[in-house]
Amino acid sequence: AQSVAQPEDQVNVAEGNPLTVKCTYSVSGNPYLFWYVQYPNRGLQFLLKYITGDNLVKGSYGFEAEFNKSQTSFHLKKPSALVSDSALYFCAVRDRMDSNYQLIWGAGTKLIIKP
Amino acid sequence: GAGVSQSPSNKVTEKGKDVELRCDPISGHTALYWYRQSLGQGLEFLIYFQGNSAPDKSGLPSDRFSAERTGGSVSTLTIQRTQQEDSAVYLCASSDRGSYNSPLHFGNGTRLTVT
Numbered sequence: 001a002q003s004v005a006q007p008e009d010q011v012n013v014a015e016g017n018p019l020t021v022k023c024t025y026s027v028s029g030n031p032y033l034f035w036y037v038q039y040p041n042r043g044l045q046f047l048l049k050y051i052t053g054d055n056l057v058k059g060s061y062g063f064e065a066e067f068n069k070s071q072t073s074f075h076l077k078k079p080s081a082l083v084s085d086s087a088l089y090f091c092a093v094r095d096r097m098d099s100n101y102q103l104i105w106g107a108g109t110k111l112i113i114k115p
Numbered sequence: 116g117a118g119v120s121q122s123p124s125n126k127v128t129e130k131g132k133d134v135e136l137r138c139d140p141i142s143g144h145t146a147l148y149w150y151r152q153s154l155g156q157g158l159e160f161l162i163y164f165q166g167n168s169a170p171d172k173s174g175l176p177s178d179r180f181s182a183e184r185t186g187g188s189v190s191t192l193t194i195q196r197t198q199q200e201d202s203a204v205y206l207c208a209s210s211d212r213g214s215y216n217s218p219l220h221f222g223n224g225t226r227l228t229v230t
Contacts, residue, residue, distance in 0.1 A: 032215045043119070043206055043221030044158075051216045088155065094215050102171070103219065107157040 002027045004093050006106035013081045013113050021076040021089050021109045029097030033074040035065055038088040038108075047089075050074060061085070081113045117141065121207050121222035128197055128229055136192040136225045140209030147190050148219060149182055150206045158206070164190065197229045 003026045013019045025031055032051055036044040048059025055067045065076045076089060091106040120139040128134050140147050149161040160174035164184045175181070179197075184190040194201055204226050208219040 034218060036219075036221075041223070043208075043223045044219070046218040046220070049216060049218060090158070096215055102160070102163070105158045105160075108155075110155070 002093070002095055002098070002104045004091055004104050004106040006089075006091055006109045008109050009107075010110045010112065013111070015083055015113050015115050016080050019078050019081045019085070019111065019113070021091075021111060023074045023076065023091030023106055024072050025074065025091075025093045025104075026072060027093055027095040027097070027104075029095050031074075032094040032096065033065075033067060034092040034094075034103070035059065035063070035074075035076050036090045036092065037061075038090065040087075044090060047076070083113045083115055086111055086113045119207055119209055119220050119222035121205075121225050123225060124223065125226045126228070128227070130199060130229055131196055133193065133195045134197055134227065136194075136205050136207075136227070138190045138192070138207030138209075138222060140188065140190070140207070141211075141220055142188075144209035144211050144220070145187065146210040146212060146217070147184060148208045149190070149192050150208065152204045152206055152224070154203075161192070161205075194227075197227075199229045202227055202229045 005024045034049045035047040037047050038044045048057050050057045050067045058064045063078050088108050090108050092103045122137045145166045147164040151159040162182045163171040179195045182192045204224040206224045208221045210217040210219050
């Protein structure tokens with residue numbers, strides 16, 4: 001069955017430190033992978049995606065993510081966290097074998113950056 | 116350009132009443148999704164429209180929920196005989212085509228409170 005796991009409900013990081021938000025997935029075929037961010041009382045905003053090619057993907061607001069096929073992971077990273085990065089982060093995957101184009105969503109990780 | 120627009124932004128209704136939630140997708144986007152999000156939680160898929168194809172209604176939680184999309188653009192999600200457990204934020208998203216690597220663009224949601 002297709003699934004996405006975000007093992008941490010919450011991640012706390014001091015401002016200026018590197019941050020990692022974890023995501024692992026399970027799909028039948030090859031994945032398309034996405035990260036979205038949700039600020040309070042807002043809809044989700046697209047951050048970055050992995051389609052093919054370079055395993056390190058760069059996105060908005062200085063975020064990047066690394067696709068690791070052997071570990072079926074797509075962790076979100078940023079070298080130096082900002083207080084304004086505090087938000088809810090969602091990982092999502094599409095299975096290239098799924099003709100319905102459905103996105104499978106993780107449960108979300110709350111990122112708190114402390115000054 | 117204009118993003119995905121949802122109205123109303125907030126809706127308070129009495130148990131048993133019907134409500135209609137509206138979504139105006141980005142112009143030209145053929146794919147439209149409705150999701151439900153409980154407070155600070157993950158996304159629950161409700162329904163997906165793609166062009167003139169029959170919608171994927173597999174996520175609708177009961178027959179009190181229905182949605183339509185007129186002219187391939189505006190969509191309305193209707194909840195009949197609302198219950199308190201229907202209280203949530205209803206998010207609409209669109210993408211420019213039903214292809215695997217198209218990210219979703221979300222509206223800010225409608226916060227529904229059933230009293």
